[in-house]
Amino acid sequence: MMTTDTVKNPRFVAESQTDGEQVDTGLGLSPAKAALKRARGHTGLKIGFGIILLMVFLALFAPWLAPHDPYVQNLPMRLLPPAWVDGGEWRYLLGTDHLGRDYLSRIIYGARISLAIGIGAATVGAIIGVTLGLLAGYFGGWLDQAVNFLVTCQLAIPSLLLIMALVFVIGQSITVVIFVIGATHWVFYLVVTRSATLRLREMDFVAAARSMGCSRFQVAVREVLPNLSNQIMVIFTLEVAIAILSEATLSFLGLGIPSPMPSWGLMIAEGKTSMFFQPWLVVLPGLALFMLVIAVNLLGDGVRDVTVTDRRS
């Protein structure tokens, strides 16, 4: 088929040198390098990334970092205030809860639960939402209408109530919470994936791939999907934040992580009864939640800012 492949026509070479446009190497970086360069100058992203790194470190090495076992009760030592407040003890840096468990250790272990649920649920949601969005956007037709109807239904249900009902019916555990939150938080992925796919589907590189003999499935996965990665990454981080908050809310209402696990939301619920006298029981886990979620959001906003590429630059 390709017999004349080694054509070395001197005239073409001559033209390519005199006529061909110069690559202005200062003009553009590859997409990944350009994003990295912008990331280095993005304060919010760096702060968010730093906090998350710290949280992940705490979660991974919790057994070595926590001063006490988070489950061991020490009733004589119950409801100790943080060490710097009158009546506090330096052994219990952040005080103890109503069962005398070390609050610092419980908060450190709590990072594990929040991160696991955040990442797990956001992954479950991503798998559902991206798959449906890609199918609906790329293949269209009745599939698209069916998916749209599903989205309308999902949006119409008060999602917290649905999650609570599901957890109540299935039973309380980390896995259940991950899957239930994931299964109710895929709409955002779907909407973005679908509209991006609809736009990409009309791009000529998709037609080019089709006309070189690729199947529709190949085109959807190999040509369209890689172009969605930035947007999916951004939604993923935002959904991690939402999942963390959902779990906390759920546990606060008593239908999330079962006691005695150190979920921050559950800790707030347990502290609520004595919050007028021991406000730190409510304030501290809340602050931990706030820090983690704001860090994830900063990271997400940052990723969005640095990956926005000017198509025609």
Add this chain to the structure above:
Amino acid sequence: MASYILRRGLLALLVALVVSFGTFALFYFATDPAQTIAGEDAPPEMVEEIRQEYGFDRPVSVQYVAWLGGVFQGDFGESYFWKQPVGELIREHAGVTIILALSSLMVTILIALPLGIGAALKPNSWVDRFALSTAVSAQAIPNFWLGLMVIILLAVMFPIFPVSGDATWRHYVLPALVLGASSVPAVMRLTRTGLLEVLGADYIRTARAKGFMGYQLIFRQALRNALLPVVSVLAVQLGHKLGGSVVTESVFSMNGLGRLAVESIFNSDIPTVQSLILIFVLTFVLLTLAADLINAWLDPRIRMG
């Protein structure tokens, strides 16, 4: 236009039916209402008797249709747990939720719209930075925790407002603030990006070339276009708030529909959960329908299809 409304209305109804049947089936397969009514320690014969008496042995679709038939006649059934008609229960609790939802929507509008518009008019100014950091922080604060903090601060340390309950208007101030704050980031961001997008549109450049400037440009040229997405998001937010502000109501111990729903779930009170979900879904779909109609009125492209 009439057929547009009709089709949207039918779609809304279909969504409500599908969702309510889904929840009905979920509880049908996962719980045993006869046991619930009889109580945990009831003897098996008694449970069986109740099962037959209430018709729980019929197929799920038959039970659903029977229940739905009742709903169309205004009969939502009898609560297993509170032992009173569900319709009555809902009427007792709805007022709190409606007042709370509407007042918190006002809070959202009063904070989010001015911030969003201000931020869009002067991008990268201090207003914009303030608005964005407000949004980022508000998004990260767990709403129930914000409620507790507000109680500690404004009801305990500085006892300006009551801690909990729903007796007077003063009881609604803190919950409305907290619930309203939860929608501020979404509404504010959308207002900002929507207005920014409109201000960058070609037709705004045309309007400037015609001699429009300042407030005339914003109010006579840009605002109507920028409002379109905001109307939709406000409808969604109001829908969520009317759909049981579960968290706020339980933090402030208010007897609204959200709390009613939570307690019904905890007690496997199927008729109540059922009816509430149907009402929430219907409310939501009708609100988004209303938003679509407002948008159709604002935008001739939608109106004329």
Add this chain to the structure above:
Amino acid sequence: MNTQPLLDIRNLSVEIPTESSTLKAVRGVDLELKRGETLGIVGESGSGKSMTALAMMSLLPPAARRSAACINFDGADLMQASEHDFAVQVRGQRIGMIFQEPMTSLNPVYTIGRQLKETMTLHRKVSESEAEVRAIHLLEKVGLPDPASRLKQYPHELSGGQRQRVMIAMALMNEPELLIADEPTTALDVTIQAQILRLLRDLQQELGMSMILITHDLGVVSRAADKIAVMYAGDIVETGTTEEVLLNPRHPYTQGLLECVPGYRNGALKRLGSIPGIVPSMTGTVQGCAFASRCPRAVDTCRTQTPPSQEISPQRMYVCHDPQETRDWQPSPAPGLSQDMLVSPSQGQTPILSVNSVSCTFSVRRGMFGKRIPLRAMNDISLQVNKGEVLALVGESGCGKTTLTRTIMGLQQPDTGSVVLNGQRIETLPAMQRARMIQPIFQDPYSSLNPRKTIGEIIGKPLAVHKLGSRQEQLAKTYSMMELVGLPRRVFNSYPNQLSGGQRQRAAIGRALIMRPEVVICDEPTSALDVSVQAQILNLLLDLRDELDLTYLFVTHNLSVVQHMADRVAVMYLGEIVECGDRDDVMLNPRHPYTRALMDSALSIAPGEIVPDLGLSGDFPNPMNRPAGCAFNPRCPIAEQVCRERAPAPEIIGSSLVRCWKAQPSSDRPIA
């Protein structure tokens, strides 16, 4: 009449700060415009021509910084005017402006009437009804039928051409002294373009306005402007009367640009000239002449010293060192295979691709719940492409060109009829086999390359998909293809966003050709490119045709490109081929009234000539609302009763196939 110029701009500059540096979009522009005169500002994309206009109107993007010695408008310096003065006294009142994109330039939520009237009531103390009278009067003047009822319509109910007419009427509401038209016809089809340009010229003469016409199209400016300013990299490099600049260009850039235009040198089939390199990015300090890096006459002085303006007469000037050493340089076509390419070497009569009475109807849903309406995209289309030839497919947007090319590539199933490629029906060919025989090249090089893949991956992808050869062999073939299409080896690992438009189009060509297809469908391959880059790509395509023995189906709306490239031409209108035949027959002797109008609307560079009246009425119809009888009859200047009743069948006249009841024998062509 006073001889003072209406507009006098001195040393206008615009700077736009970017992430890392400052872009000098406009660098010290001087302009002068007398009353009643039309100035054409010509330049390629990025030359700063639109920025100059926006700076005049103080409508620059918020980040941009403007400076000038003065912008005198009728004796008053606009540089001293506040934003408030500008809005109240100048914009829309004394200077009107029209933009490129009629589809997005009108506010979608307000009626045409409101938008027209407010232009007047904003500036003058007139009543609503007075403004309405004026609005109706102007809508009638710009050629919109039934103007009174138009006032109640919304922009989305009008076509692009109609919207541009409304924009013009709006700009004229307050009888401005100056009208600035920024690429007013670029987004429109050629027949509409001719109508709009004619309208602008008539209105300008009638109202005695001055006009600034900004365009990249040398053909347009040659017909519409009294004098021309050529812009390059933010500066004016040459000015003079239209005739002087276009027929006797002095600046090497103007000379090079004109050589790039197909058909500028009358002997059509010559190789096009080209300007090597790309416009340098105007950031930081600019040393010497901005054109020096691409100039064939450049000497050392050009690179180090700012070029002087050479004044030939008060109205004629060019900015160039005009070095002695290279004075005898002559503009000439770019080097290549042959200077003349009259007949394709391997052109024969063996059909390689034939389309046999293909029809296709879509059902289109309006809105999410709207009714399904049939849209006949192709109606009984037959075509034959012979081995080695270039068949040009010409038609305006919405005529069904895209559906036809998709059908030919087997990506769209026709309702009836068949496409036969090399003796085999295309729908029976497996996708992989089809792909080795026929390949597309697309219009927009920004959308035809996957932004997430490197150039090497993109060009070599067909080989990988078809598993042709080992990894090494694939690499070798990719490199040799890059060489063939004139891409340097170093861009192998670059991403599309790092390449210029021309380079991307070269990569797209490489990808299409790497499997050595026999037929290539070129879908407007140069219409997204600047004219100097277009010339490079057209030259490349012709060279490759000869080198690789290719057959092209060349879809385009640009008739000078057709004139330059095609052996035969097929003209499409509303899903039908209305005329098809040898290039010279069709172009010089059109038999179908639509072809005739189309050929008349092609604006070659002809200073002194005006835009012809096409005699077409109305706009391109909505394909969902096909007229009965001959599809062209509502616009046709010579339609009769039979045309309104029955659709004509294709008929062979001379060497052409024509679909018209009133097709003329070749000799007696009436003057339209």
